[in-house]
Amino acid sequence: MxxxxxxxxxxxxxxxxxxxxxxxxxxxxxxxxxxxxxxxxxxxxxxxxxxxxxxxxxxxxxxxxxxxxxxxxxxxxxxxxxxxxxxxxxxxxxxxxDTKPRWGLLTGIRPVRKINLLLQKGLTESEIRKEFTEKYYVSDDKTDIAYRTAMVQQPLLPSFDKKTVSIYISVPFCPTRCSYCSFVSHSMDSAFKLIPAYVKALCRELEILGEIVNSKGLKIDTVYYGGGTPTSISAEDLFRLMKKTSECFDLSSIREYNVEAGRADTITEEKLAVIKEMGATRISVNPQTLNNDVLREIGRRGTAEEVLRAYELARKLGFDNINMDLIAGLPTESFESFKNTLDRIISLEPDGITVHSLTLKRSAGLYRNGRENITNPACEMVNYSIEQLTGHGYNPYYMYRQKNTVDNLENIGYARPGRESLYNIYIMDETQTILGAGCAASTKLVDENNSITRVMNYKFPYEYINRFDELMTKKDEIRNFF
Ligand code: SF4
The missing domain is CATH 3.30.160 (Double Stranded RNA Binding Domain)
Structure with missing residues (x-):
């Protein structure tokens, strides 16, 4: 075309x-x-x-x-x-x-941010709904879920304070690569050798960022370990990184400390104990689906039974804020299978459930294999998840959209009241500075006019390790911002 x-x-x-x-x-x-x-x-x-x-x-x-x-x-x-x-x-x-996309003309990735901005301008609920439905042709149900999400966010949004920042730490390794994945995540087999050098370089970057944070009198609000799958590395390496984090930054008044434990096949009691001991307050254990056939189809090692075991283990160790991620629209997954997964997950009573919609980026294996046009009941799954989750006491609290998502659907994080992830809200609302460490991490410096300067780290671990000194010269931009 x-x-x-x-x-x-x-x-x-x-x-x-x-x-x-x-x-x-x-x-x-x-x-x-x-x-x-x-x-x-x-x-x-x-x-x-x-x-x-x-x-x-x-x-x-x-x-x-x-x-x-x-x-x-x-x-x-x-x-x-x-x-x-x-x-x-x-x-x-x-x-x-002969179709009407449900998000209408809204092609941006942050519909809720748009509502927050309209609220800031003083528009009423009915004016906002009208703008969404009549100006941008957004359907009533999407307008509704976006508005509800904004209402949950309103009391949690950060007030602008240049001296308050969050930290993102990237551990870009996974045991295998999921077929729909486009993140920088090297399989263990090819990247295993890089882990010691990566951990060493990351510790050094944390020291440098810590020096900036402390010398500028900045206050840490939230910490987020993401990836990849941070629990892909050994308990010792995890301990080393998290210990370094607490040595480099004053975490005494942080409001949230997230670790994405992610894949159940990487979760052990020892690693969970390290995460708990080092102060994490919220973790994710992500099944994506509890259908073992679908897990195999998407190249995820591990089974539904391992997910359930990991979840029980985390509860036993005292984690009281556990999120679980699901994906609507996975290849070969039927509506009934998704429904079964969601119903079982709800019965576990996690504190948060995030429902992603399948996105096919060009770099994903699934895309390259020419399976991108598979038709699937993702829309039905998402509608079911909205109905069930809001009916079971979970509130939508953050939302984002991505390009090339099946049926132009959205991703929504739900949580029980008081269990919302502040970091997830802040990353989407873009009103708080986030300092990124590790490969592919981006630092977003937000100024008082809400304009954002991005400082990107190298995308791949070998580049991050080999060009580390060069990379650190970019830190002056961060230093000079405050
Ligand atoms: S666990 Fe996440 S980051 Fe890792 S390969 Fe799968 S989708 Fe990608």
Missing amino acids: TIILNNNNYKYETEAVVKLFIPAVRFNFLIDERDADDDVIMTRMKQCGAYVYFYAYIRENGRVMRSSCKTEAEGFDLKNGEFLMCRLLFLLLCRFF
């Missing part, structure tokens, strides 16, 4: 709208229709006298549809033009494909 941008520069926005209808496809971009293939989508913008005219056109398999609108040239600006063009194209594609 070719996208022609005639007399306009709305490439990113046009592609985002088209992907709502034609996901997981690479598009050619042209500026002139004469060079195009048979299947095209075209947008054109042209000022003529007192008006600016917008035109959208689609031709696929010989079927053609077009639409146009105009606005007064006086007072016109490109931002306004971008919205008009996207709306025109969106409505045309709705007609052409």
